[in-house]
Amino acid sequence: MAAAFRILSLLLAVMLTAAMVSQPGVDDTKAGVVTRIQSSAIAIQDAVPRILEVGSAIFINDIVSTGKDARVEIRMIDDTVITLSARTQFVVMQYQFDGNQGDALMRLITGTFRVVTGKLAKLDKRPFKVATNVATIGVRGTEFWVGAFHDVPHVELIGGGGVTVENAGGRVDVTRPGWGTFIKDANTKPTKPEFWPKWMNDAVKDSMSFK
Numbered sequence: 785m786a787a788a789f790r791i792l793s794l795l796l797a798v799m800l801t802a803a804m805v806s807q808p809g810v811d812d813t814k815a816g817v818v819t820r821i822q823s824s825a826i827a828i829q830d831a832v833p834r835i836l837e838v839g840s841a842i843f844i845n846d847i848v849s850t851g852k853d854a855r856v857e858i859r860m861i862d863d864t865v866i867t868l869s870a871r872t873q874f875v876v877m878q879y880q881f882d883g884n885q886g887d888a889l890m891r892l893i894t895g896t897f898r899v900v901t902g903k904l905a906k907l908d909k910r911p912f913k914v915a916t917n918v919a920t921i922g923v924r925g926t927e928f929w930v931g932a933f934h935d936v937p938h939v940e941l942i943g944g945g946g947v948t949v950e951n952a953g954g955r956v957d958v959t960r961p962g963w964g965t966f967i968k969d970a971n972t973k974p975t976k977p978e979f980w981p982k983w984m985n986d987a988v989k990d991s992m993s994f995k
Contacts (some may be wrong), residue, residue, distance in 0.1 A: 823852065858869070860881075877890060912924075925945040929992070
């Protein structure tokens with residue numbers, strides 16, 4: 785009897801562990817879905833990783849982390865498309881949209897990404913923002929890129945209405961496609977926008993391309 789009880793207890797423990805692993809305690813507010821992926825990427829929430837593949841849901845509070853040579857494309861609930869490059873960590877802090885109102889706040893911890901905004905960024909109050917370690921980027925119906933050259937964060941407007949880059953040192957508006965700014969640190973105003981040369985634009989394209 786004692787042996788049978790021990791076996792039953794062991795089986796129950798295994799079943800409970802399996803249930804906990806297969807159903808991690810994630811925030812169940814869906815913000816988007818993975819539509820394209822290259823190499824490896826995971827989403828982490830409450831210290832529990834989930835391997836991402838095409839069709840995987842991205843939830844609010846997910847930390848999306850990409851591996852070496854990776855690319856991940858995510859379509860958000862308002863049709864915004866976000867592409868993450870290799871060795872990037874990106875957090876969806878808030879993302880809500882009901883057709884008439886909503887707001888989005890995301891954070892780039894490290895790495896490189898591109899955004900082609902959807903319906904949310906076209907709302908009057910412009911409730912679409914991306915935070916980085918050195919500045920906050922406000923967006924109005926646009927396509928833009930954030931990454932680094934020589935370890936210095938840069939922001940480029942690829943097309944659309946423009947972006948506002950702001951930190952404790954001040955703010956600049958980038959309104960001309962192909963122009964960008966860089967941010968020395970969180971307390972220094974972003975540089976005056978300037979046109980990016982071909983080699984920088986080639987680097988931007990390469991960082992986002994799927995092989």
